[in-house]
Amino acid sequence: MKKKTQAAPQSFVTSETQEFWAAAQENKLLVKHCRSCGENHYYPRSRCPLCGSAQTEWLAATGKGTIYSFSIIPGARRPTATAIVDLDEGPRLSSVILDADVNQLKIGDGVTVAFEKMEGRPPAPAFTTAAAVAARAYSVGALKASKNFPDLAATVPDEVKIVAIIGAGTMGTGIATACLKSGLSVVLIDSNESALQKAESGVSSALERDVERGILQPELATAFKNSLTHAVSMESIRSADLVIEAVWEQLKLKQDIFGQIDKFARPNAVLCSNTSTLDIDEIAGATQRPQDVVGVHFFSPAHVMKLVEIIRGKTSTSKALATCIRFGETIGKVPVVVGNCYGFVGNRLMLTREREAARLLLEGALPVDIDTVLKRFGMPMGTFELQDMAGGIELNYRRRQETGEKNFLVDRLFELGRLGQKTQKGYYRYDPEKRGPIPDAEVTEIIEQASEHYGISRKPISDSEIEKRLILPMINEGAKLLDEGIVARPSDIDVVWQYGYGWPSWKGGPMYYADQIGVSSVLTDLTDLFARHGAPFEPSPLLSRMAKSGQTFSSL
Amino acid sequence: MTSTANAYIVGIYEHPTRRADGISTAQLHADVAYGALEDAGLSLRDIDGYFCGADAPGLGGFSMAEYIGLQNLRHIDTTETGGSSYILHVSHAAQAIAAGHCNVALITMADRPLASGAGPVLAGVDSAAAPENAFLPPVMVPPAFGYAMVARRHMYQFETTPEQLAWVKVAASHHAQYNPHAKLQQVMTVEDVLASPIVADPLRRADCCVVTDGGGAIIVARPEIAKQLKRPRVKLVGSGESMKHSNGGKNDIMYSAGVQSAAAAFAEAGVRPADIKYASLYDSFTITVIMQLEDIGFCPKGAGGRFAADGNLISGIGKLPFNTDGGGLCSNHPGNKGGMTKLLEAVRQCRGEAHPAVQVKNHDLVLAHGTGGLMSSKHMAGTAILAAE
Numbered sequence A: 001m002k003k004k005t006q007a008a009p010q011s012f013v014t015s016e017t018q019e020f021w022a023a024a025q026e027n028k029l030l031v032k033h034c035r036s037c038g039e040n041h042y043y044p045r046s047r048c049p050l051c052g053s054a055q056t057e058w059l060a061a062t063g064k065g066t067i068y069s070f071s072i073i074p075g076a077r078r079p080t081a082t083a084i085v086d087l088d089e090g091p092r093l094s095s096v097i098l099d100a101d102v103n104q105l106k107i108g109d110g111v112t113v114a115f116e117k118m119e120g121r122p123p124a125p126a127f128t129t130a131a132a133v134a135a136r137a138y139s140v141g142a143l144k145a146s147k148n149f150p151d152l153a154a155t156v157p158d159e160v161k162i163v164a165i166i167g168a169g170t171m172g173t174g175i176a177t178a179c180l181k182s183g184l185s186v187v188l189i190d191s192n193e194s195a196l197q198k199a200e201s202g203v204s205s206a207l208e209r210d211v212e213r214g215i216l217q218p219e220l221a222t223a224f225k226n227s228l229t230h231a232v233s234m235e236s237i238r239s240a241d242l243v244i245e246a247v248w249e250q251l252k253l254k255q256d257i258f259g260q261i262d263k264f265a266r267p268n269a270v271l272c273s274n275t276s277t278l279d280i281d282e283i284a285g286a287t288q289r290p291q292d293v294v295g296v297h298f299f300s301p302a303h304v305m306k307l308v309e310i311i312r313g314k315t316s317t318s319k320a321l322a323t324c325i326r327f328g329e330t331i332g333k334v335p336v337v338v339g340n341c342y343g344f345v346g347n348r349l350m351l352t353r354e355r356e357a358a359r360l361l362l363e364g365a366l367p368v369d370i371d372t373v374l375k376r377f378g379m380p381m382g383t384f385e386l387q388d389m390a391g392g393i394e395l396n397y398r399r400r401q402e403t404g405e406k407n408f409l410v411d412r413l414f415e416l417g418r419l420g421q422k423t424q425k426g427y428y429r430y431d432p433e434k435r436g437p438i439p440d441a442e443v444t445e446i447i448e449q450a451s452e453h454y455g456i457s458r459k460p461i462s463d464s465e466i467e468k469r470l471i472l473p474m475i476n477e478g479a480k481l482l483d484e485g486i487v488a489r490p491s492d493i494d495v496v497w498q499y500g501y502g503w504p505s506w507k508g509g510p511m512y513y514a515d516q517i518g519v520s521s522v523l524t525d526l527t528d529l530f531a532r533h534g535a536p537f538e539p540s541p542l543l544s545r546m547a548k549s550g551q552t553f554s555s556l
Numbered sequence B: 001m002t003s004t005a006n007a008y009i010v011g012i013y014e015h016p017t018r019r020a021d022g023i024s025t026a027q028l029h030a031d032v033a034y035g036a037l038e039d040a041g042l043s044l045r046d047i048d049g050y051f052c053g054a055d056a057p058g059l060g061g062f063s064m065a066e067y068i069g070l071q072n073l074r075h076i077d078t079t080e081t082g083g084s085s086y087i088l089h090v091s092h093a094a095q096a097i098a099a100g101h102c103n104v105a106l107i108t109m110a111d112r113p114l115a116s117g118a119g120p121v122l123a124g125v126d127s128a129a130a131p132e133n134a135f136l137p138p139v140m141v142p143p144a145f146g147y148a149m150v151a152r153r154h155m156y157q158f159e160t161t162p163e164q165l166a167w168v169k170v171a172a173s174h175h176a177q178y179n180p181h182a183k184l185q186q187v188m189t190v191e192d193v194l195a196s197p198i199v200a201d202p203l204r205r206a207d208c209c210v211v212t213d214g215g216g217a218i219i220v221a222r223p224e225i226a227k228q229l230k231r232p233r234v235k236l237v238g239s240g241e242s243m244k245h246s247n248g249g250k251n252d253i254m255y256s257a258g259v260q261s262a263a264a265a266f267a268e269a270g271v272r273p274a275d276i277k278y279a280s281l282y283d284s285f286t287i288t289v290i291m292q293l294e295d296i297g298f299c300p301k302g303a304g305g306r307f308a309a310d311g312n313l314i315s316g317i318g319k320l321p322f323n324t325d326g327g328g329l330c331s332n333h334p335g336n337k338g339g340m341t342k343l344l345e346a347v348r349q350c351r352g353e354a355h356p357a358v359q360v361k362n363h364d365l366v367l368a369h370g371t372g373g374l375m376s377s378k379h380m381a382g383t384a385i386l387a388a389e
């Protein structure tokens, strides 16, 4: 970490407190000890405020303490609570608790000092919880563990310098930006000229934003832009070391594209698909070199979101996988290797949550009730806000068109043009003048009609019931992924949810959370929900085995 | 000890406005000063002592003395302790009178945080250079959160409930319905209070006092003068003041400075809490009232919530009617300072001039108590006991 060296303003650093501020730079809390009366005091003074003696000396505090009282600051973008803290060394002080699960705070909880870097002054004293510290430590370990694939360790990845991206839509543009910013050359290909134009200006404006924010040199931005070329013809992928397909989510189309990739790509190039739901093996089958095909599943917006799920196909070689991992790291992402299944890891859990949220809507909850519970739980966004942002209503609608499956609520929303943020209305309505989603009476009415349509009588659902019905099935789904061998270790699921969906590092991830509340309590609650609400809650065999043997996910 | 118990409150006035658009703060001060003079039956020339807080515009009361036209001043006191300032001013005025420094003291208070857009701050108070500022957390926390932490600790330690806090507001609203100037005149139920949004968890909007413009004035005079006036006589029989702060980190916030200020006032008056027939209690938040009920000695520590929930604060029903004008919770909390309005209603009760629907029958002894600053850290409590004569 970089240390601030600039001199602090006079008003803060005086001869009386300079040691304090020097220690603060190292995140160490000093208090004053009085040799005359034996008491410690805070904030520090040269004379003891308890007895008046000048015989005071600095005492390095542990920085640890317990919460005497607290109050959560509502609506803070960063979780914040004001708190009175009893330091282990004695003094009671007023401060704040940051970057922690403030909605779960209790009087008596352990906290630890976490000085906050400030502009133009020394760091300000603040605290975080012991639970958050532990979860963050776990998160660091989980990230490290996710890079550990013994079967790939010996493989030397190929170097990737030129990337071809086919499909210059939302994802193609984001992936191209990420590649360019890491110094790679990019060839963008789309059958639609105007999509190419739009992509190019999208890349430019992303780079310009970085220049404006002062985090990118203008000359570099120009150099990056010059490393981007585009073409309509697939022949232009010839020079690429790695090809990423990001066209519409249709198997036939993707197979057709991969047939062409096979024709033009150089031998040993790694061939990737950004599919979110399709079977990577079926896509690979469209080529004569399925061993070189790997899924690379980016998250939107792709130049911002850190996660890339690397999907190991049936025949993917170690070389191809290792190259994708190295490529992901090169462009500043967090690659996590996962197996091939519908939704892979991240979306498997997310779709599970979405399905249950949809049931809750029919039973009596409103989008805002559900999203409020999720945000209080710690998620940066609720599921309906997220769907409105990512076009979930349209995706849901289109997904069902082949099978003809109906969904009263989503079909109505779709027909009304409520496609989410892009049409200013979805599960909520949006006002360009206002920040955030606004609950909409029209949606409430449609939800009530939907309940009636399915013959469900609406009744109030408690927040804790909502939380359990949304979070526990995610844990259950995670357990199934482990049993199915889709993920190598529980902590990979947590890495996926932290970097792909913003699960806060101070809460670890769904599997870490399961350990915190106890696997047997998860099983008990799921069993109860299974009895009351049926199949979606049927506990995975792994959970039952773990509960019996007293195992935790972190010890698996 | 110099007895402060030798002076009378002879004039009072509360500005009827709750939002002072187009009126200067100086004019508000003057309006209330003239109102109190008229109430007392005194004239400008009689004033020889002036007391004001930092809300008085200008340096140390000079500008206000000049603006109002106070020509015979020989004593001035600009003690500023936040909301409790004016309760201290009454006590200081009595001391000055007893010491022969003045005969008739005027106390004015006025501010317009709404009209000026200043919000929940204390006018004229600049804490920029306070030594503790360097150690403040990186996030600015409004005062409500300090009281919220007192409330949460009180709930933890004494099993006080949100419903019990709500009863304080319910009682105030029962009184406010009879005050045509009250900002909130609607009677509220516990359910109404609990349905209001959380402001500083566990405090809800209805747990907080109103923000208003306005002010008030009080005239304190020596006995010889008071006896010549025609208004019912209200004698200051006891007063106390006490400061509490974080004390280097050794501080039990479950006790406010009110413990000491009330004990001093009772000792001077020679009476006990049970003798008090009416109390004006500082009500910046519902929890402030609960804490003071306990600290003044109206009920044991920790029992304040139950005391309120038993209806004891409601006039005509309970043991200790409080804030019968609706208080800061419903009527008026001008300039984010409630000490002046606490005194005014205490004087009305002591005179027998409160609204008939809320006037206590026996009004021989009443009390006004204020807490200025932040109950969770630095604050100053003032207590005044008044007797009808």
Ligand SMILES: NC(=O)c1ccc[n+]([C@@H]2O[C@H](COP(=O)([O-])OP(=O)(O)OC[C@H]3O[C@@H](n4cnc5c(N)ncnc54)[C@H](O)[C@@H]3O)[C@@H](O)[C@H]2O)c1
Pocket: A166, A167, A168, A169, A170, A171, A172, A189, A190, A191, A192, A195, A246, A247, A248, A249, A250, A253, A257, A274, A275, A276, A277, A297, A298, A299, A300, A390
């Ligand atoms: N949007 C997301 O949140 C997201 C997240 C992860 C993965 N994905 C996946 O990424 C892929 C692309 O999604 P998107 O949101 O960027 O779609 P998009 O509609 O924004 O872009 C698709 C682009 O592909 C182009 N295209 C279609 N057929 C083509 C062809 N035959 N040859 C060349 N170009 C062709 C289209 O012109 C269009 O520009 C999909 O597989 C999707 O499932 C999307």
